[in-house]
Amino acid sequence: MNPLFTPITLAGKVLKNRIVMPPMTRSRSTQPGDLANDLMATYYAQRASAGLIISEGTQISELGKGYAWTPGIYTQAQVIGWKKVTDAVHHKDGVIYAQLWHVGRVSHESNTGGKQPVSSSALQAEGVKVFIDDNNAPGFVQASLPRALSVDEIKAVVEQYRHAAQCAKEAGFDGIELHAANGYLINQFLDSKANNRSDEYGGSIVNRLRFLREVVAAVNTVFDSTAVGVRLAPLTTLNGAVDEHPEHTYVEAVRALNELKVGYVHIAEADWDDAPEMPLSFKQAIRDAFDGVLIYAGKYNLERADQALKQGWADMVGFGRPFVANPDLPARLAQGIALSEHNPDTLFGGAEQGYTDYPNAT
Numbered sequence: 001m002n003p004l005f006t007p008i009t010l011a012g013k014v015l016k017n018r019i020v021m022p023p024m025t026r027s028r029s030t031q032p033g034d035l036a037n038d039l040m041a042t043y044y045a046q047r048a049s050a051g052l053i054i055s056e057g058t059q060i061s062e063l064g065k066g067y068a069w070t071p072g073i074y075t076q077a078q079v080i081g082w083k084k085v086t087d088a089v090h091h092k093d094g095v096i097y098a099q100l101w102h103v104g105r106v107s108h109e110s111n112t113g114g115k116q117p118v119s120s121s122a123l124q125a126e127g128v129k130v131f132i133d134d135n136n137a138p139g140f141v142q143a144s145l146p147r148a149l150s151v152d153e154i155k156a157v158v159e160q161y162r163h164a165a166q167c168a169k170e171a172g173f174d175g176i177e178l179h180a181a182n183g184y185l186i187n188q189f190l191d192s193k194a195n196n197r198s199d200e201y202g203g204s205i206v207n208r209l210r211f212l213r214e215v216v217a218a219v220n221t222v223f224d225s226t227a228v229g230v231r232l233a234p235l236t237t238l239n240g241a242v243d244e245h246p247e248h249t250y251v252e253a254v255r256a257l258n259e260l261k262v263g264y265v266h267i268a269e270a271d272w273d274d275a276p277e278m279p280l281s282f283k284q285a286i287r288d289a290f291d292g293v294l295i296y297a298g299k300y301n302l303e304r305a306d307q308a309l310k311q312g313w314a315d316m317v318g319f320g321r322p323f324v325a326n327p328d329l330p331a332r333l334a335q336g337i338a339l340s341e342h343n344p345d346t347l348f349g350g351a352e353q354g355y356t357d358y359p360n361a362t
């Protein structure tokens with residue numbers, strides 16, 4: 001029996017299998033206001049047979065938004081929108097966490113209400129493009145040059161994370177995941193080449209971890225720490241964030257998260273085709289540093305997931321793109337039913353087509 005289909009307990013809840021639907025931005029929120037809606041509720045409920053669903057990245061503030069049409073989780077109207085989603089998922093016996101997202105420098109004035117994007121440092125993500133919807137002329141543009149956050153502003157962003165966690169709780173989410181991966185704001189503090197600060201938030205590993213620690217401590221006042229997860233991407237260079245010594249940096253990050261008693265660490269091993277091999281010794285070092293649940297995602301299939309669980313460095317496995325066109329993915333995997341391919345043209349934006357119209361096969 002593949003251990004993928006055995007239950008696991010997370011934050012006191014028994015998850016029915018070890019299959020995770022990892023966060024996937026689909027850019028279908030209602031405008032204006034970046035509101036989750038009935039269509040999104042249908043989409044997530046269709047996929048409620050996953051042991052755990054993590055929502056698409058949802059911005060914690062206006063400045064935290066990087067792409068057109070992504071949902072937010074900081075206004076009362078947004079809470080009401082997400083409540084539709086969590087109710088629909090719970091009705092189907094699913095468990096859903098919200099991925100809290102601040103993109104930092106991976107944005108453009110068009111997506112931030114005309115304000116200059118912010119980061120740990122005034123360093124541009126060169127060659128990184130973001131999607132905007134300027135005067136109804138959607139398209140990709142170079143991410144803006146950010147300005148560095150002051151220490152007071154950092155404290156204010158930490159408070160925005162706490163507020164967003166509170167909104168997630170009011171919206172009925174079972175927990176939250178902090179997006180500290182893929183080159184976004186927290187990652188812009190962690191990675192040595194994205195952070196050139198000379199104060200207590202830059203330089204040494206202790207300093208580069210300070211923002212992450214403060215954000216986790218803040219959201220831990222809202223949710224029990226075991227219902228808080230953190231997503232890290234140690235080796236990807238996605239969105240231009242690069243660390244000179246990723247093994248050292250990320251094992252230290254995981255140690256810090258272990259001290260803060262977070263429920264899970266979610267490693268984005270590969271994203272799209274940005275897929276450097278993560279050595280087994282690195283995975284083992286992460287296992288040794290963490291007592292909670294470890295999730296891995298990035299081009300997994302049944303065989304690789306089976307191996308990861310049996311070797312013990314993963315407790316759950318994310319299947320991203322396979323969930324797009326296979327809403328009943330767990331049953332298909334269990335029964336050996338061939339998987340459908342998704343249409344890449346309908347991933348971002350639009351309506352039902354390529355979103356809620358993929359049929360079940362079981």
Ligand SMILES: Cc1cc2nc3c(=O)[nH]c(=O)nc-3n(C[C@H](O)[C@H](O)[C@H](O)COP(=O)(O)O)c2cc1C
Pocket residue numbers: 022023024025026056057099179181182231268269270271272297298299300318319320321322347
């Ligand atoms: C359409 C799409 C949107 C994504 N959006 C997010 C996101 O909002 N947050 C995040 O952490 N990762 C995001 N990812 C990365 C996925 O969570 C996952 O790590 C990646 O797709 C690799 O897994 P896979 O090979 O099983 O698809 C996205 C991936 C895809 C395909």
